[in-house]
Amino acid sequence: MEEKIKLGISSCLLGENVRYDGGHKLDHYFTDTLGKYVEWAPVCPEVECGLPVPREAMRLVGTPESPRLVTIRTRKDQTPGMEKWAAKRLKELEKEDLCGFIFKSKSPSSGLRGVKVYGDSGMPGKKGTGIFAAAFEKHFPIIPVEDDGRLHDPNLRENFIERVFVFRRWKKFLSERADRGGLVSFHTDHKLLLMSHSQKHYSLLGRLVAGAKKGKKEEIFGKYITTLMDGLKLIATVKKNTNVLMHILGYFKNNLSADEKAELLEVIDHYHKGLIPLVVPVTLINHYVRKYAEPYLKGQHYLNPHPLELMLRNHV
Numbered sequence: 001m002e003e004k005i006k007l008g009i010s011s012c013l014l015g016e017n018v019r020y021d022g023g024h025k026l027d028h029y030f031t032d033t034l035g036k037y038v039e040w041a042p043v044c045p046e047v048e049c050g051l052p053v054p055r056e057a058m059r060l061v062g063t064p065e066s067p068r069l070v071t072i073r074t075r076k077d078q079t080p081g082m083e084k085w086a087a088k089r090l091k092e093l094e095k096e097d098l099c100g101f102i103f104k105s106k107s108p109s110s111g112l113r114g115v116k117v118y119g120d121s122g123m124p125g126k127k128g129t130g131i132f133a134a135a136f137e138k139h140f141p142i143i144p145v146e147d148d149g150r151l152h153d154p155n156l157r158e159n160f161i162e163r164v165f166v167f168r169r170w171k172k173f174l175s176e177r178a179d180r181g182g183l184v185s186f187h188t189d190h191k192l193l194l195m196s197h198s199q200k201h202y203s204l205l206g207r208l209v210a211g212a213k214k215g216k217k218e219e220i221f222g223k224y225i226t227t228l229m230d231g232l233k234l235i236a237t238v239k240k241n242t243n244v245l246m247h248i249l250g251y252f253k254n255n256l257s258a259d260e261k262a263e264l265l266e267v268i269d270h271y272h273k274g275l276i277p278l279v280v281p282v283t284l285i286n287h288y289v290r291k292y293a294e295p296y297l298k299g300q301h302y303l304n305p306h307p308l309e310l311m312l313r314n315h316v
Contacts (some may be wrong), residue, residue: 002032004037004038004039005037005039005099005100005164005168006038006039006041006096006097006098006099007038007039007040007041007092007099007100007101007102007164008040008041008042008043008096008098008100008101008102008136009040009041009042009043009099009101009102010042010043010044010102010103010104010107010110010148011042011043011044011047012024012025012026012027012044012104013025013026013027013030013102013104013148014026014030014031014042015031016042016044017053017055017247018044018046018053019053020046020053020054020055020056020057020058021054021057022053022054025104026052027148027150029151030102030148033310034116034161034310036110036309037307037310041093042091043089043110043132044119045080045082045085045089045109045110045130045131045132046058046109047084048085048089048108049078049081049082049084049188050081050085051078051087055291056071056072056073056074056076057071057072057073058070058071058072058078058108058109058119059072059108059116059118059256060108060115060116060117060128060130061118061119062117062118062119063104063119063126063128064081064117064125064126064127064128064129065128066068067117067128067131069082069095069108069109069131071261079131081193081255082109082131082132083131083135086131086135087135089132089303090135090136090139090140093136093140097171098140098143098162099137099143099144099167099168099171100143100144100145100146100163100167100242101140101143101144101146101147102146102147102148102151102161103130103133103136103145103146103147103148104147104148105147105148105149106149107130107151108130108131109130109131109132109133110130110132110133111130111133111147112129112130112133112137112145112146112147113127113129113147114127115128115130120142120187121251128238133145141169141226141227142225142226143167144160144163144164144167144229146160149279151303154312154315155235155315156235157312158236158312158313159232159233159235161310161312162193162232162236162305162306162312163229163232163233165301165305165306166190166193166228166229166232166301166305167229169186169301170186170225170228173186174217174221175307178217178221179217180212180213180217183209183212183220183221183224184209184212187205187206187209187224188299189299189300189301190228190301190302190304191300192247192248192300192301192302193232193246193300193301193302193305194228194231194232195240195243195244195247195302196229196236196240196241196243196244196302197232197233197234197235197236197240198231198232198234201227201230201231201232201234202227202231204227204231205224205228205231207295208220208223208224208227238271238272238274239272241271242268242271244274244302245268245271245281245282245285246268248285248297249261249264249265249268251294251296251297252264252288252292252294255288255292255294256288256292260288263284264281264284264285264288267280267281267284268281274316275316276316277313277314277315277316278313279308279311279313279314282303282313285297285303286303286304291302
């Protein structure tokens with residue numbers, strides 16, 4: 001990689017002592033592993049909007065659709081200050097060229113989902129989204145977002161980071177070749193990756209690109225990236241990946257020897273049965289792509305969606 005990807009993140013996850021109790025929630029995966037490929041843009045809504053460290057704990061009160069950020073003991077409503085600060089901060093983040101954001105789970109300001117919302121009875125009812133996290137999603141609807149808790153799940157972690165790299169490539173495409181021909185090339189290179197997530201979105205985007213000459217470029221591009229990021233949110237399951245691997249096998253029908261084909265089929269079957277991780281058949285396929293110089297597969301990001309060092313496809 002020639003340059004690091006810019007990601008926003010809740011400051012406490014980088015080890016900054018900004019939490020209400022004066023502590024932090026350092027996550028070594030973010031700092032030590034992902035940090036090798038990422039430039040962080042840390043944000044702490046509560047401190048940045050003027051609250052001290054330490055400070056009185058807060059919670060969401062009201063309804064999930066329109067919650068208020070209220071201190072637990074003194075019942076002070078901090079919502080106006082948080083919303084005023086958020087509007088200003090989001091404008092600043094527009095200049096950061098963000099390709100994703102990692103939020104602190106369960107936080108009343110930064111939690112992305114599952115944050116407790118307390119009703120009139122004083123008991124937590126339906127769960128909602130933190131004030132700043134909700135404002136961020138509304139302001140940046142297509143930027144990949146996730147919370148730290150869910151990123152402990154290897155499938156969700158792979159999904160999020162994959163989306164981040166796709167979005168980064170999209171931004172690069174817009175800066176280098178933002179024309180209809182470029183869109184066709186971008187889509188072509190992401191076909192198998194998209195297929196591994198959603199056949200429905202694969203078909204939708206295929207029709208959109210095929211008719212790209214008929215509409216306004218800005219509208220076509222906007223609909224394309226919105227649909228693409230929506231489709232990539234769906235998890236690439238073992239069944240979906242197996243379908244893509246078998247599809248890839250078809251590109252080698254005139255190249256592989258009988259032994260090579262049998263070996264690849266065996267490896268794909270072992271992956272399908274949960275005996276080996278996805279990285280094994282993909283590594284073998286990449287070997288055959290190089291050996292037989294298969295031109296279409298050379299450009300497929302499915303085979304190299306992110307750095308191998310992140311080991312995102314090494315789990316069973």
